[in-house]
Amino acid sequence: MTSFYNDFFAERTELLKADGNYRTFLTLQKSAALFPVVEFHDTDGMQRSAVNWCSNDYMNMSCSDIVTARAQEVIAESGLGSGGTRNISGTTIHHRRLEESLSELHQKESALIFNSAFLANQTTLATLGAVFEQGVFLSDERNHASMIAGMQASKRPKRIFRHNSTEHLRELLQTLPLHQPKIIVCESVYSMSGSIAPLADFAELAKEYNALLYVDEVHAVGVYGASGQGLAFEQNCADGIDIINGTLAKAFGTLGGYIAANRSITEFVRSFAPGFIFTTSLPPALCAASIASIEYLVRNKHLRPLYRSHVARLREILRVKHIPFAENPSHITPVVIGDTERCKALSARLLRDFGVYVQPINYPTVRRGEECLRLTITLRHTEEQMHHLADSLASVIFTA
Ligand SMILES: Cc1ncc(COP(=O)(O)O)c(C=O)c1O
CATH class of the missing domain: 3.40.640.10 (Type I PLP-dependent aspartate aminotransferase-like (Major domain))
Structure with a gap:
């Protein structure tokens, strides 16, 4: 490959970074026994743990x-x-x-x-x-x-x-x-x-x-x-x-x-x-x-009503803490942030300071101005984890 191609692709990625839309992946160590608690490699090389609040494994069947x-x-x-x-x-x-x-x-x-x-x-x-x-x-x-x-x-x-x-x-x-x-x-x-x-x-x-x-x-x-x-x-x-x-x-x-x-x-x-x-x-x-x-x-038909009650309970707890999530009739709970950089910063603080893993959702996955923290609960998330999430969100949203 000549430097023309190399420079061309590198410049395109740099433009994306300048736009704030470059994606970084968090490398997880997933444990079927402990999920939604996950271990991850932090930027300082240390292994830390967090509660995963952004998985689509809604019924935890990947761990069944x-x-x-x-x-x-x-x-x-x-x-x-x-x-x-x-x-x-x-x-x-x-x-x-x-x-x-x-x-x-x-x-x-x-x-x-x-x-x-x-x-x-x-x-x-x-x-x-x-x-x-x-x-x-x-x-x-x-x-x-x-x-x-x-x-x-x-x-x-x-x-x-x-x-x-x-x-x-x-x-x-x-x-x-x-x-x-x-x-x-x-x-x-x-x-x-x-x-x-x-x-x-x-x-x-x-x-x-x-x-x-x-x-x-x-x-x-x-x-x-x-x-x-x-x-x-x-x-x-x-x-x-x-x-x-x-x-x-x-x-x-x-x-x-x-x-x-x-x-x-x-x-x-x-x-x-x-x-x-x-x-x-x-x-x-x-x-x-x-x-x-x-x-x-x-x-196991009872799992769906049980799952819906988990969603409802999470939202009750978020409401008490005045977390500004978008009300909708489904199980997906987006906390709209509306700004790429702020969304990324909040997600990073949640992970670093509170052990809460929720990936920022930015353009082009959502429209500009609709950047959000998309919360997804699973059957295994506990009441305690819900409270911890709400407290953590309140800390980063209302102090940053
Ligand atoms: C609405 C919608 N359709 C299709 C897909 C693709 O599904 P899969 O992950 O099986 O490719 C996704 C993935 O996230 C999705 O959100």
């Missing part, structure tokens, strides 16, 4: 003995990697069973697994969009980067509707001929703001205006719905959602993503989506562990 034992069992039996793409020797009984388990969970004809939900969103939307020459996307203005990437890759036009606005979506749909293929794209629980989409209204609009409805339930599966099927079940409109996207990496505690839909759609995506076809499949043990996790969360 049932899940890890199942993974170990299948590793012992089958080895680790799958050794192939799904088409070329990479489909095992565990991949098949996981897809059956997911289609059953969502009560759809079939499901298709991908190596991540990012990939599932990106390649599915790119492939569905590209096949409709006259197709158009209707996309919520707050959609995740993976869906935006997929829509862009399809090269189809995109109309953007105001966040969660049924009225604006209807207005846009009214401008399009009924016969024109349309795909409405949204999330159910928005990952950063914690807002919730009016899925039942969107489903009605999709039907009325002859559109497909694609919903990313990544932050909802395992957490909402009586059996963890997601928000569409909680809103009694699952039949009206044509394609559900979910992850195995958050509430289910493993890795991988999926779509669940009618067989005509999964068969089409399976046959044409490059992000499904041209990549080595997930390790069989991971698929088996995911099934164990799904089954556990389906069986």
Whole structure:
């Protein structure tokens, strides 16, 4: 590589640093037994511990003995990697069973697994969009980067509707001929703001205006719905959602993503989506562990109300301390700071002085001015840890 390229990339990174948006990673030592307490390597080289308040392992399934034992069992039996793409020797009984388990969970004809939900969103939307020459996307203005990437890759036009606005979506749909293929794209629980989409209204609009409805339930599966099927079940409109996207990496505690839909759609995506076809499949043990996790969360229905009571208790404690978090109906609690540098400084002080780990969320993950500390509680966080968090936040927010 000549110095031209070296200097070019280094300058771009320097610009990002000057902008305050350079990301630094905290290197954690995660213990399944102690989580959410984590050890980390501090900048002075010392090993310290902190309580993790920013994990998406909402139900602590990544640490579940049932899940890890199942993974170990299948590793012992089958080895680790799958050794192939799904088409070329990479489909095992565990991949098949996981897809059956997911289609059953969502009560759809079939499901298709991908190596991540990012990939599932990106390649599915790119492939569905590209096949409709006259197709158009209707996309919520707050959609995740993976869906935006997929829509862009399809090269189809995109109309953007105001966040969660049924009225604006209807207005846009009214401008399009009924016969024109349309795909409405949204999330159910928005990952950063914690807002919730009016899925039942969107489903009605999709039907009325002859559109497909694609919903990313990544932050909802395992957490909402009586059996963890997601928000569409909680809103009694699952039949009206044509394609559900979910992850195995958050509430289910493993890795991988999926779509669940009618067989005509999964068969089409399976046959044409490059992000499904041209990549080595997930390790069989991971698929088996995911099934164990799904089954556990389906069986243990009491965990979801318990989790919601944890969320409510945390918010009560934060309110008492006047912590300015954004009220929303979900489990994600963003404390809006509204300034990149302050957000980073508060996060650093929380870690250094109080042993509270909450990563600052800055542009481009959120819009400028919406920088926040995104708090996520898990089933294992204790009342004592909640009080410690609230006291620590009060100290840094009201004294800095
Ligand atoms: C809304 C949303 N969709 C998709 C993804 C991607 O999920 P995965 O981590 O399985 O790739 C994320 C990840 O954080 C997300 O927040």
